Amino acid sequence: MKKLISILSLVILIGYTVSCDQNFDDFNTNQVNATAIDPAFQLNAAVVGLAFPTLGTLTFDVGIVQQVISPNSGVLTGANYNQDNREYSQSLWQGYYRNVIKNTRDVIARLDGNSNRANLIQMARLIQAYGFMVLTDDYGSIPYFEGGKGYTSQIFLPKYDAQQQIYDDLIKEVREATAALNASQRIETADILYGGDINKWKAFGNSLLLRLGMRLSEVDPSKAQQIVSSIGAGPFILNNSDNAAIRHDNNYQNPTGNTLNSTEASNFYLTKPFVDFLKNSNDPRLSAIAVRYVGAKSGPEQTMDRASFDANMQVGMPMGNDNSGAVKAAADAGLASFYEFSQADRRRVAKLTAPNFLITAAQTNLLLAEARHRGWITTGNAQDYFHAGIRAHMIQLGLVDAGSTISPEAINAYILANPLNSSTALAQINNQYWVASFLNGPEAFANFRRSGFPVLQANPFPGREVPFINRLTYPNSEISVNSDNVQVAIAAQGADNLATKVWWDK
Template structure:
């Protein structure tokens, strides 16, 4: 009897196990979880990933002396002209992880799918944009092998020189923009332009214009060819075509988050920036800045004591640590350094503010320079110059209605500050500096390329370099990919803030 029971138990257990095993795959398969993602949504993730990180505020925007912090620690950067790799790595890590990884994967997935050809070209354009920013900030970077860890299992990518990178970026932009087919599939899920291929073409050509102008000093003849090609194909010339990442309460602006949270009272407009705008009676000063009158602490920076009045705004002098800022405020008769002017975090620097990638203002100013150099023959330098100023002033109102500038104030400014051909390059590129406010990587790049505006070097006693020329590589790259990093350093120059990138030599 005991043996019979054992046998019965065995067969029941066997039958149960067989039953479980036969349904194992079905029971353990999630029938509602996505097994693949539309590559259009991956492109959207890459576009959102192009938003500028906090490190861009600490370095790019600080280098061009628009916004600075007197504080050290995690905020050390262009305020002291010192290296802080916790901040310099942010752009690198954010772009490779969130942009390049996605664009590489999309390209690998759809390059043999002719029905998604337009999506392929759009992805190539975004990838070129991201790589241009990376190489402009760091110089030599992993380009051909960069971002291929996921798709090609290349975990220790070789670094490429900026000269080689730029040649391929120009090729990618030229080919991808030309290949966009207006009769092809419309990728309406696209968050940048809703699948409008005419706008994508203008965007691609605008990046080509920007790339061409980067070469203005290192290879003028090549620069002229590229600029002519981009201009003839058609670039962004109105604010309705601006390439812009639109943020909302769910997908917020990274720098806006920082300036509205832990660091709300730690960043200030600089004296050079405020004084330039004030010296020309520029209405943008009131549209950009706020001063909290009489504030002696961060909590006292309240809307009730805030003013937009241009005559009240005083920028923080460069080269001060916390103690120096306290003394500078006292010397200027301010209640404390909390009374220095700030970028208004409730208007232009709010956490839902857009990130502009390419604007009509920037393009018009680049065309003004190109026309001045004789690289294009259509239009007048002054017309492009004035159009660039006008476009930026009008752009401010698209960010926040309380930053809108009246049309008569715009025309009054242009009339009072006419174009002077004898100072063409200085005027054009100084206006480019203003129009690139909060577009840190582009402001930093054009400042190095053009040499304008004329800024004094940071006077901080402990500075490592007079002017920062590039960002340093992440420590993670140095420790993990050391052989390739060292090869790049041997070719490009020391991994410090002083080494210049190729087009800046």
């Protein structure tokens, strides 16, 4: 009996084993996970990845241009003290290479030679160029020609390239990609930026090329003029409906808004230079941007019943203060505490669902105003472009939140009171560019260095490393892993510190 049971057991085991072996592929094949992804979705991931990393831009870019600052030390150390903090200065680098460049490189490589998806290739080239421009503007020399090719080409230790070489290729890439966009070819309707609208993508490309050209205005004016004049009549991003913006919702929230509505809600404040500039010119945008919680003595006391949006009530935090300095600055200003200084309103312009603007009609009109003033373009009128830029930004604020709407009468009154004066045009235009780039930290930082406007006083903090921060430092991860190539870049560019200038910063 025992022998019979043993034989039957063996037969059953053999049968089960054969059965498992026969269905091995079925059992071990995941029926849920995708085995391929449409490259259009990869491009969308790259676009979403362009959203500015929260604490990287808050602790550095927007603080360097003296718009928003924190008196706190520790993890928030950065432009508040003009001190290095590689924990957060690396966030833009890591976010863009991992989430933007890796995806655009793969899209371009996968679609190489695929004429049916030609428009998608050009769109990927433009998004990649935008990402690389932000990276090189913030850091200087970066891995460009080999950068982001770890996945596509197994280049894990990429060489660094000089910014001048990077700019030459970016200009070529943007010019070629924009020209190659073709409305008669397949339209990529899955595109989350413009829904595949080729005219809007062309406007994006031309506006990006204009930005690239104007960046060279001081380092190589003749080349800047050649680039800008070559674009001709565009099209450009001249209306808010064409703005390049990452749209956010409650599921995918604005990174800056997320931070300012959570852990850092009571830690960041509008600066005195920014508030005073708006207040002294009777700019209606101050009421649209700012909130002051009158009488607040702590973060929990920053409640709506204390909220004032009155421009005359706004008080900016002076630069160069730690916590104790901020306490004294508040007392000197007659405030209950430093929690009473004005903030970027986290329920309106810095809300969770606020768009992340990349290139706007306001910025493009203002760059065209400068180009026309310099005589680099012959179309249009410098003052018309100037006023169109101001108007576009004022309207843009209301599109972000209805509570920030500025009336047409207030817009017209401000424009009438601010004609463009040829003797001060560069300052006027670039001061407005500073305001129009509010919360677009990398672009505000870049144009401030490029133009020299607004004229800001050096951060007075006693422990500052430099009077002004000129670039962000390389990540520790690069220094430890890609050390040889980093050291070559440093030898060519200059010390890896906050003082070294990027190539076009003259």
